Amino acid sequence: MNPPGTETPAFYAGIDGGGSSTRVLIASEDGSVAGQGHAGPCNPNSVGIQAAAGAVAEAFAAAWNATGFSHTAGRSAHPGANRIAAAFFGIAGFTAFPHRAELQHQLGSLPWLAGARVEVDNDLRIAWAGALGGNPGVVVIAGTGSAAYGRTHDGRSDRCGGGGPLLDDGGSGAWLAAQALRAALRESDGRGPTTALTAAALSFFHAETVLEIAGRVASGAIDRAALARFAATVLNQAEAGDTEAQRIAQAGAEQLAELADAVRRKLLPEGPLAVSLTGGLSSVSSYTKRFQQAAGNRMPGAKFLPARYSPLAGAIALAAHLGGARHPRALIDAADRLAPLGTG
Amino acid sequence: MNPPGTETPAFYAGIDGGGSSTRVLIASEDGSVAGQGHAGPCNPNSVGIQAAAGAVAEAFAAAWNATGFSHTAGRSAHPGANRIAAAFFGIAGFTAFPHRAELQHQLGSLPWLAGARVEVDNDLRIAWAGALGGNPGVVVIAGTGSAAYGRTHDGRSDRCGGGGPLLDDGGSGAWLAAQALRAALRESDGRGPTTALTAAALSFFHAETVLEIAGRVASGAIDRAALARFAATVLNQAEAGDTEAQRIAQAGAEQLAELADAVRRKLLPEGPLAVSLTGGLSSVSSYTKRFQQAAGNRMPGAKFLPARYSPLAGAIALAAHLGGARHPRALIDAADRLAPLGTG
Known part of the structure; x- marks a missing residue:
């Protein structure tokens, strides 16, 4: 030595x-x-x-x-x-x-x-x-995918979500984008209401029809990361007042809050709770606000900390x-x- | 000649x-x-x-x-x-x-x-x-994917659905299976109610955890067709009384009915309508019944014909x-x- x-x-x-x-x-x-x-x-x-x-x-x-x-x-x-x-x-x-x-x-x-x-x-x-x-609490990751993870003072930990784009990942970038394309598909074939997301998607993915975008998603030509990059546009459309985009943004925020709450119930059912949103979507302030509101409704004592x-x-x-x-x-x-x- | x-x-x-x-x-x-x-x-x-x-x-x-x-x-x-x-x-x-x-x-x-x-x-x-x-009417395809297609006496046609497993395909085999795995994931991490689908999925896919199955789905090791083969098990669990499986089967049938109805509204808003369910899932009688009930609610005049x-x-x-x-x-x-x- x-x-x-x-x-x-x-x-x-x-x-x-x-x-x-x-x-x-x-x-x-x-x-x-x-x-x-x-x-x-x-x-x-x-x-x-x-x-x-x-x-x-x-x-x-x-x-x-x-x-x-x-x-x-x-x-x-x-x-x-x-x-x-x-x-x-x-x-x-x-x-x-x-x-x-x-x-x-x-x-x-x-x-x-x-x-x-x-x-x-x-x-x-x-x-x-x-x-x-490194402090006790729950982090919610909202990036290409989504998941939550919590850890206590005494080193207990638990996780929630992260099941991938087809099965889970509610509130993530890929999920927001998929929901928006779904809304556009539903408009295009008469199942759903009109939405500004259709024009936004055609422009973003340089496509002539929504079905063409769907074909590229199905073939992997638009992969999960490329899909997720459309999420910011979806959140912008929500800000701009499109009803379908708002419904999707709200549902996404609720699902992120649900992830945090499920981890909290397992790990920290009592006492004060620190919650932080991280990942690419945490930089979109309107989405962070929706998340905090949804999470606050489920977990009244939660304290939100920026990552x-x-x-x-x-x-x-x-x-x-x-x-x-x-x-x-x-x-x-x-x-x-x-x-x-x-x-x- | x-x-x-x-x-x-x-x-x-x-x-x-x-x-x-x-x-x-x-x-x-x-x-x-x-x-x-x-x-x-x-x-x-x-x-x-x-x-x-x-x-x-x-x-x-x-x-x-x-x-x-x-x-x-x-x-x-x-x-x-x-x-x-x-x-x-x-x-x-x-x-x-x-x-x-x-x-x-x-x-x-x-x-x-x-x-x-x-x-x-x-x-x-x-x-x-x-x-x-070849007769006028609407066919709903419920196989690995889902879609509807209709055609009139005078050769007009329209389609609905078929946007692929990530974006659309409600009520299809891959969709029923994905929803079931989602329910199992949600049970496993505390977000959702207990369900017999978890044990059924672990056994069907020879896995130890649902997250492991999710990983295999995300990587493509379980592809869309392999996923869809789990649908019969999901429908069996619904028959056997599992609440989550019943919820999923019902939601699937409603989405198939929605496909048929959207095509009908565009093509044949008046008059009698022939509707047929085809594809692998049409052979599951409990699912066909749910579909006919859901479609009948939306389209009271519809006549259901077996494929x-x-x-x-x-x-x-x-x-x-x-x-x-x-x-x-x-x-x-x-x-x-x-x-x-x-x-x-």
């Missing part, structure tokens, strides 16, 4: 392995040195265990190279030099992945992590850690906690500078 | 180009000689124009070979010998396909069809022609009509023997 005051600062790694991209952040405890790396999708249920682990390895290599550290990673470097003390992985779909143990083993065996403390959990956990700064940090900064915070970082605040601030909220 | 009584019988081709398979049937006007051929999926929105046209060509070649005719097809054979007089194509997704004219041209140029009269339309048209025997022929026999009937067949009844009976209802 080095004499006090001369220790090489420890490094921590946060990993956000999402459904469409993987991000790795390596930050020093004192906030002075760090690297970031990106790679492709990471949900092992969608891409398989090898591609998921491969995406993490690719992003990790890029992050490590960006730090400027020697290529000799882990224990093979001289003791204590540029060593990653702890890493926290938030992996999309991890909870539902049948081969969790195998994936966990592969991630823990990455060369840069030799000797490090490593924990792997689902990406809801890092979203929670980022949004609520503080990105999921990637949340992962770093959890890594710092895992490794017993001496200066976690400097570390999280470094992570927040490198991966601010809204870029995740 | 041959003297009367000595004509070589004319042949007709019916083509059912569906989302999961392509079937071609060649039948002689007197019902004595015919061949069938199969190939893969045909919806050009999903598989592209080349694969769709390729599937038709493959199925056509197999059907032609099965007839035992010379390989020299069309005009190149001696005049009048084993010539296809007319062909009718029902192609899934045709209405919404942006390159309709090109596909139409490719299909009409198949070597076996030289000199034949050819028409291409969507597969709803052949389902209607089969189910209602008469398969879509493939419907395609042959339309080909016979197109080619002015002398003995369409013998032809359709031949088609019905080779492609009975329930095998489509």
